[in-house]
Each structure stands twice: as C-alpha cells, then as structure tokens.
Amino acid sequence: MKIDIKKLLSNQLLIPITALVILCLVNLVNDASFFTIKLAPNNEGYNVFSGPLITILDYGSELAILAIGMTLVTAASGGQDISVGATIAIAGSAMLRVLCGGVSKPEALAAPIIVGFLVACIVGMLCGVFNGLLVSIFRIQPMIATLILFTAGRSIAAWINNNELPIVPDPKFKYFGGFIPGIPIPTTTFIAIACIVVAALLLKFTNLGLYTQAVGINESSSRLNGINPTFIKFLSFVILGLCVAVAALIKVSRLATINYSVIAKDIEMDAILAVALGGNALSGGKFNMWGSILGAYIIQFLTTTLYKFQVDAAALPAYKAVVVIILVVFSSPVVREKLSALSSKKKAAAKGVA
Amino acid sequence: MKKRVVALLTAAVMALSMAACDSGAAGSTTGGSTGGSTGGSETSAPAASGELIKVGIINNDPNESGYRTANDKDLQNMFTTANGYDAKFAYSLKNDEQIQAAQGFITDEVDYLLLSAADTAGWDGVLKDAQAAGVKVILFDRTIDADPSLYEASIVSDMAKEGQTAVDWLAGQGLSEYNVIHIQGVMGSAAQQGRSGALDAKVAAESNWTIVQQQTAEWNAEKAQQIVQSVIDSNTPFNVIYAENDDMAKGAVAALDSAGISHGVGKDVIVMGFDCNKWALEELLNQNWNYDGQCNPFQASYIDNIIKTLESGGTLDQKTIIMDEKGFDAATITQEDVDNYGI
Numbered sequence: 001m002k003i004d005i006k007k008l009l010s011n012q013l014l015i016p017i018t019a020l021v022i023l024c025l026v027n028l029v030n031d032a033s034f035f036t037i038k039l040a041p042n043n044e045g046y047n048v049f050s051g052p053l054i055t056i057l058d059y060g061s062e063l064a065i066l067a068i069g070m071t072l073v074t075a076a077s078g079g080q081d082i083s084v085g086a087t088i089a090i091a092g093s094a095m096l097r098v099l100c101g102g103v104s105k106p107e108a109l110a111a112p113i114i115v116g117f118l119v120a121c122i123v124g125m126l127c128g129v130f131n132g133l134l135v136s137i138f139r140i141q142p143m144i145a146t147l148i149l150f151t152a153g154r155s156i157a158a159w160i161n162n163n164e165l166p167i168v169p170d171p172k173f174k175y176f177g178g179f180i181p182g183i184p185i186p187t188t189t190f191i192a193i194a195c196i197v198v199a200a201l202l203l204k205f206t207n208l209g210l211y212t213q214a215v216g217i218n219e220s221s222s223r224l225n226g227i228n229p230t231f232i233k234f235l236s237f238v239i240l241g242l243c244v245a246v247a248a249l250i251k252v253s254r255l256a257t258i259n260y261s262v263i264a265k266d267i268e269m270d271a272i273l274a275v276a277l278g279g280n281a282l283s284g285g286k287f288n289m290w291g292s293i294l295g296a297y298i299i300q301f302l303t304t305t306l307y308k309f310q311v312d313a314a315a316l317p318a319y320k321a322v323v324v325i326i327l328v329v330f331s332s333p334v335v336r337e338k339l340s341a342l343s344s345k346k347k348a349a350a351k352g353v354a
Numbered sequence: 355m356k357k358r359v360v361a362l363l364t365a366a367v368m369a370l371s372m373a374a375c376d377s378g379a380a381g382s383t384t385g386g387s388t389g390g391s392t393g394g395s396e397t398s399a400p401a402a403s404g405e406l407i408k409v410g411i412i413n414n415d416p417n418e419s420g421y422r423t424a425n426d427k428d429l430q431n432m433f434t435t436a437n438g439y440d441a442k443f444a445y446s447l448k449n450d451e452q453i454q455a456a457q458g459f460i461t462d463e464v465d466y467l468l469l470s471a472a473d474t475a476g477w478d479g480v481l482k483d484a485q486a487a488g489v490k491v492i493l494f495d496r497t498i499d500a501d502p503s504l505y506e507a508s509i510v511s512d513m514a515k516e517g518q519t520a521v522d523w524l525a526g527q528g529l530s531e532y533n534v535i536h537i538q539g540v541m542g543s544a545a546q547q548g549r550s551g552a553l554d555a556k557v558a559a560e561s562n563w564t565i566v567q568q569q570t571a572e573w574n575a576e577k578a579q580q581i582v583q584s585v586i587d588s589n590t591p592f593n594v595i596y597a598e599n600d601d602m603a604k605g606a607v608a609a610l611d612s613a614g615i616s617h618g619v620g621k622d623v624i625v626m627g628f629d630c631n632k633w634a635l636e637e638l639l640n641q642n643w644n645y646d647g648q649c650n651p652f653q654a655s656y657i658d659n660i661i662k663t664l665e666s667g668g669t670l671d672q673k674t675i676i677m678d679e680k681g682f683d684a685a686t687i688t689q690e691d692v693d694n695y696g697i
Contacts, residue, residue, distance in 0.1 A: 033589065043611040050613055052587045059580055105633075163416075163423065167633060178612060255575050255608055259601055261419075262574040307584035313570035314541050 012279035015330055016294045019277070023301050027052075027308070034308065039184060048184045052304055060300030061188035062247040066267065067274040067292040068199045069240030072208075074275050075216045076229075076236040077135050078284030079142025084244055084268035086153020087127040091248035092258050093157035095120035099173070100166035109170050121245040127153075128241020132234040150268075158260040168256040177254030188250050195246060196293060203289060212236060216284035270299050277327055406440040407661065409433055409466040410459030415447045420631055424697035425495065425651035429468075432654030449473040456480045460487050466661060469505075470495040481505065492660060494653040502673055506664065509656045511649055512676045513548020519681045520596070520626060520647045521552040525560075527624065529593065532560075535585055536568040537578045537597040537606060545649070546570075549598045549628060566592045571602045578605030586613045594624045600634035603627030603643065618642040619684045630682065632696030638684040639692055645684065650677045651697060 027034040037051040066084055073081050098119045101110030127149060134145035149156075168174075176187055203209040214222040215229040223229055247267075252258050276282055277298055278291025302323055311319050329335060411433065416426035426445075433441035442462070444455035449472045459467055460483055467489050471477060474497065481504040484491050493508035524532070536553060539546035557563045567585045571577035578597060585592060586609060595610075595617075597603035603625055610617050610625075617623040618641045625643040627634050637643040656675055663670060682691060 031588070034587075040614055042614045043616070048612060050587065052584070055580070055583050055587060165420070178608075251576070254579065255604060257604075259573075259575065262572065262601070263576075265572070265574060303580070304584060307567075307569065307581055308588060310567055310569075313538055313568060316570070 012288045012291055015279055015327065016277055016291055016298055019298050019327055020301065023305055027305060042179065044181065046179065046181050048179050052308065054186065056297060056300045056304050057189050058186040060297040061192035062250050063270055063274060063296035063299060064192050064293045065195045065243050065247050066271040067296040068195060068289060069243035070271040070275050071280060071287050071289055071292040072212055072236040073142065073240050074280060074282055075284050075287040076212045076233045077142045078216060080272045080282065081131060081146045081237065081240055082143055082268045083131060083146040083149035083153055084271055085264040085266060086149050087124060087244045088248045088251055088264040088267065089154050089157035089260050090127060091120040091124040091245045092252040092263060093160040093260065094123040095248065095252060096166045096168065096258055097161050099168055102162065104164035104166050106169055113173055117249055120248055121242060124245030124248065125238050125241040128238040132237030135237060136230040136233040154260050165257055165259065173253055174256050177250050191246060191250060199289060213286050273324060274299055406435060407438060407466065407665065408440045408464040409468055410462065410464040411441055411443045411468045412452050412455050413443065413445050413470050414472060415445050420697050421629065421649060421651050428652045428654045432658055447472050449476055453480050460484050460489055464489055467491045468657060469493050471498045474499045490664065492657055494657060507660050507670055507673055507675060509653045509675045509677060511679060513545050514551055516628065516647050516649060516679055517549040517552030520645060521556045523645055523681050523683065524594065524626065525556065530562065532563040532594055533566045533592040534594040534596050535566050535582055535592050537581060537602045538568065538570040539598040540572045541570050546598055553596055566590050571605065573599055573601060575601040575605030578602035579609045582606040582609035593622065596626050598628055600627040600629045600631045600646065619644060630695050630697055632692060635682060635687065635692040635696045638682055638687045639689065641684050643684060645681060647681045648679045648695060650679045653677065
C-alpha cells in the first residue's frame with residue numbers, strides 16, 4: 001500500500017471530505033441516532049422516510065442546484081452573483097402569478113404547473129441575461145452588477161403579484177418541495193439529482209467546462225484561441241438563472257406560497273460558501289463542480305447539526321462563522337502549500353532515518 | 355476599473371432614488387379625494403364649525419407587510435371627507451423622507467400630524483416646528499425618542515402583553531406538562547422580545563413547562579420547518595409549538611404534516627401563531643391550529659377618538675394608549691372574527 005500523501009493533500013476535495021467526516025464523527029459521538037432513517041406515514045397516510053440524513057438531502061437540494069450555477073459564474077467571471085435570493089423571489093413570484101392568475105386565494109389553478117414553471121425559468125433566465133449583460137458587455141464587476149437585483153429584486157417580486165401573497169390551491173404543487181404520494185424519498189432529492197446529472201453531462205460532452213476555465217484563467221489568451229469570453233461569461237449567468245428558477249420551484253412549493261421579504265434570504269451567501277468549501281478559487285479559473293455540490297450538502301449538514309445541538313438562537317451565526325472560518329482557512333492555497341510542504345519534509349526526514 | 359465602479363454605483367443610487375420618488379409621488383396624490391360627499395354626513399364630525407379637519411398622515415410603505423397594508427387601509431377608510439377629515443398621506447420607509455413630508459404638512463398648515471416613524475431618532479427638530487406652528491402631533495404604531503411634550507398622544511401595540519395573553523391562554527389549556535418548541539422571530543426585534551419574554555418567564559417559573567427547542571427562524575417559514583424537523587428527527591417529545599408569527603407556524607405545521615404528527619384542536623400538538631393573517635385565522639377555523647395572537651393594525655378609530663376629544667376641548671387621560679389586542683382560540687373563533695380581524 002503506497003499512498004502519495006502529497007497528492008492526497010493537494011487534492012481539491014480533501015477539505016470538503018474531511019469536513020464531512022468530522023461532522024459525521026461529531027454526530028456519531030454525540031448521538032448515533034443521528035444516522036437512523038425511519039419509515040413512517042405522514043399526515044396524508046403515505047409512508048415516507050425521515051431522519052436527519054433525509055433532512056440534509058432534502059434541504060440541501062436547492063443549495064446544491066444553486067452551487068452548480070454559482071460555480072460556473074465564479075469560474076468564468078471571477079466574481080459572484082449576490083442576487084440569487086432576490087431572483088428566486090422574482091422567479092417564484094412570477095410562477096405564482098401565472099398559477100394563481102393574480103388572485104391571492106384562487107379556487108383552482110389558472111394555468112398548469114408546467115406553464116408556471118416554464119415562466120419561472122424564462123424569468124430566472126431573463127434575470128441572468130440582465131446580470132450577464134452587465135458583466136460581460138459592460139464589464140462591470142459581478143458583485144456590483146448583481147447588487148442591482150439584490151437591492152431591487154424583492155420589491156420587483158412583490159410588485160409582480162401586486163403585493164398579494166397567493167396560495168396555490170392544488171395539492172399537486174406541493175409535490176415538488178415535499179413527497180409524491182407513494183414515493184418515500186423527498187422529491188427535492190430527485191430534482192437535485194436531475195440537475196447534477198444534466199450539469200455533469202454538459203461538462204462531459206460539451207466544451208463548456210473547458211471554455212469556462214479558459215476564460216477564467218486568462219481572458220485574452222482564450223480570445224486568441226478563438227473562444228468568445230463575452231459569450232461564455234454571459235452564458236454562465238443565464239445558466240445560473242435557470243438554476244435559480246429550479247430552486248424557486250422547490251422553495252415556493254414547500255409551503256405552496258411565498259413571502260417576498262424572507263424567501264431564500266441570504267441563500268446567495270451559502271451558495272458562494274459552497275463554492276469556496278468545494279476548494280474552488282473565488283477569483284475564477286479552474287473549478288470542480290463536485291466540490292461545490294459537496295460543499296452545499298456540507299453547509300446543510302452543519303445547519304442540521306447545529307439545530308440538533310440546540311445551539312442558542314442568538315449564538316447560532318457565531319458558531320456557523322467559526323466553522324466556516326476554519327474550513328475556509330484550511331482550504332486556502334497558502335495553508336495547503338504549507339501542509340504539503342510539511343508532509344514532504346516529514347517524508348524526507350523519514351527517508352533520512354532510513 | 356475604479357471609474358466603472360463609481361459610475362455603476364451612481365447609476366444604482368439614481369435608480370433607487372427614482373423608485374423612492376415614485377412611492378413619494380404616489381403617496382402625495384392619494385389626498386383626501388376619496389370622500390366626495392361633503393353633505394349631511396358631516397354632522398358626525400366633531401368640528402363644531404363644520405369645517406374639515408386637516409390631517410397629514412405619515413406612514414411606512416404599505417407594501418412593507420400585511421400588517422402595514424391593513425394599517426394603511428384602516429387609516430384611508432377613517433380619514434375621509436365623509437368623516438370630516440381632509441387627509442393627506444405620505445409614505446416612506448426612510449426617516450429623512452418622512453421628516454421632509456412632515457415639514458411639507460406643517461407648511462400646509464394641517465391641524466394634526468399623524469406619524470408612524472421609520473426610525474425612533476431625529477424627530478425633535480421637526481416636532482418643535484410643528485409645536486410652534488400649532489400643529490398637534492399624534493404618534494401611531496411606533497414611538498419615537500423625543501420629549502413627550504412634543505406630541506399629544508401615542509397609540510402603540512404592547513408586544514409583551516401580546517406574549518402574555520398567549521402564554522396565559524396556553525396555561526389555561528391545563529396540560530399536565532408543556533414541552534414547547536419555541537420558534538423566535540428576528541432576534542432583538544420588538545415583536546420577538548415581547549413575545550419571547552412572556553414564555554421565557556413562564557417556563558422559568560413553572561416546573562412542568564419545558565422548552566424542547568428554542569431557536570430563531572427569523573420570521574422565515576422554511577427555517578421554522580427545518581427547526582421543527584430537527585426536533586422530530588431527534589425523537590424528543592413535544593406538545594406545543596409557539597411560533598412568533600403566522601409564517602413560522604405554517605412552516606412548523608408543514609414539518610408536522612410530513613412526519614405524520616396530528617395538530618390542532620384536540621390533537622397531539624398545540625399550534626400557536628401571531629399576527630392574525632386571514633389565512634392563519636382560517637386555519638384556526640378549520641381546527642388545524644389552536645391559537646393566534648393579534649398585533650392590532652387598526653389604530654384609526656383610536657386616533658379619531660383622540661382628535662374628537664381634543665377638538666371638543668377635552669383633555670386626554672393618558673398620553674400612551676395601548677391598544678386592545680385579542681387572542682383567538684380555535685375553539686371559539688367564528689367566520690365573523692376571520693372577516694373582521696384577518697389582515
């Protein structure tokens with residue numbers, strides 16, 4: 001058995017996987033029942049799985065979906081989209097407007113769910129187009145460009161529905177954020193898997209990944225090689241817009257209604273954190289999609305763990321911050337280099353003794 | 355690069371201020387034109403001279419929340435020419451814009467200035483101007499940090515009392531033990547402090563009251579759902595959900611539903627919410643929830659009373675008026691309550 005420690009230490013996925021293992025160990029020591037999954041009927045009489053792990057899979061889904069888009073944006077533009085939460089509100093609001101026809105308590109759906117979802121996709125992508133144009137054509141820093149929708153988005157969302165809070169009457173609409181009758185696994189898991197598979201296929205069978213990294217690493221040299229950096233950046237924002245629409249479907253579906261001021265609040269920060277946790281450089285360039293997705297589930301794992309530990313409400317953000325600081329510091333290139341240097345020294349020392 | 359950033363920031367600021375202008379303009383045009391008839395109905399007006407009482411109303415943006423929408427509607431319905439008022443409205447969530455509007459109203463020589471301030475600070479100057487110009491100031495919904503001599507009265511909600519009413523109701527349910535999941539609002543907000551305070555005191559005082567989980571969901575339904583889910587996952591028994599607003603109660607109920615735990619009147623878990631949204635009161639009516647505490651947005655009738663008292667030369671018994679706020683019990687709520695008190 002020969003393990004190349006240096007290679008292992010320099011692996012991008014080392015930090016997220018270590019974090020995951022530590023979180024698992026902490027929970028195992030604290031209360032092993034954390035890992036039990038039980039099958040019990042819900043109030044509609046269908047058997048469904050439940051347990052902390054299921055909760056993590058369920059609530060981590062939106063974040064994982066957003067992490068896909070955020071990784072591409074980060075890699076291509078070297079910046080982040082901070083309007084994700086607000087655009088979820090916009091896309092969700094547009095979806096409800098279509099489904100409920102602008103009435104707050106409709107008797108029946110005004111349009112099929114699929115139409116509502118497609119409209120949300122279009123609206124989400126339009127938001128992406130807006131952000132993408134500002135970033136790619138006008139060359140505005142992503143964080144500044146997306147600040148516009150970040151500030152105005154929730155008001156726009158409220159305006160779309162005339163500040164009503166529509167409630168979707170059709171119980172089928174709740175399937176997307178809950179359970180399909182007879183299937184014991186949360187639907188969100190399937191949606192997340194579908195998105196991840198699509199992303200993986202895109203990266204494998206198209207040049208999207210390669211081009212994105214090329215643009216992120218060096219814009220001018222990629223242009224000299226015949227890649228259109230403007231388009232790649234623009235495209236990454238539009239893809240994120242699509243991810244936002246899917247996340248909006250899940251978010252709105254969970255409770256079959258919307259609250260403009262709090263829906264998906266601060267989720268952009270979690271999505272950016274997921275990208276960072278995955279060991280991706282926030283300055284763009286090379287990226288690892290799996291790292292980001294793993295990062296998303298780790299954030300949810302952390303949240304669920306903190307709830308489990310009944311951390312005092314006022315102190316919760318502080319605990320989260322401490323964990324995040326540790327994770328981010330350890331995944332920073334400086335610390336990584338030090339670590340790998342340390343290990344090679346050890347190796348050399350070991351050799352010397354031999 | 356720097357230039358670009360500056361240019362964009364400027365554009366963003368301009369866009370924002372434009373939006374602000376919009377709402378301001380919309381506010382000032384609403385005026386008192388709703389009444390129409392100035393005839394016989396004026397007899398109900400307190401002004402002996404038969405002249406309309408000029409009031410300037412400064413409020414927060416009605417789109418802020420369901421509470422504010424209901425609050426604004428209530429004021430609009432009360433201060434009409436039919437009721438003997440010539441009312442002008444101004445809306446803003448920003449203190450400086452509100453102060454500007456107040457100065458405008460003082461210049462307009464209104465008789466009364468009704469104010470729900472965006473911030474507590476910064477009002478001394480303009481209120482002194484009002485006093486000098488003989489404009490009487492009445493605060494509603496929110497108090498401010500100013501000398502009480504600068505205003506006639508303030509009409510406010512007592513969040514601590516709201517919490518107390520709810521906790522008293524819960525104590526009256528006579529459970530042998532209370533295992534409460536306490537879902538808090540944004541920490542430090544007046545509503546959170548008042549509504550948490552009463553429950554915390556009760557739990558500290560009684561031996562059969564326990565808090566199973568106390569956590570902030572920041573008024574967010576989905577976070578509440580996760581918090582309750584975490585308690586369910588840990589197999590800790592509980593029989594009460596005390597959520598500090600309706601949205602969070604709704605999230606909690608979603609978690610109960612997916613875990614197959616029954617809730618409502620005569621069921622396993624008591625569900626409590628606050629704010630009296632219409633849909634929440636309907637949940638009470640359907641016996642899915644047990645209790646909803648009111649946060650009363652209907653201050654207009656109180657203000658009307660004060661103005662009438664002052665106009666007829668009377669004096670007010672008290673400067674700070676705390677509104678009656680009900681708590682609704684699913685066992686006794688009627689459709690009428692839903693229609694009257696739902697916001």
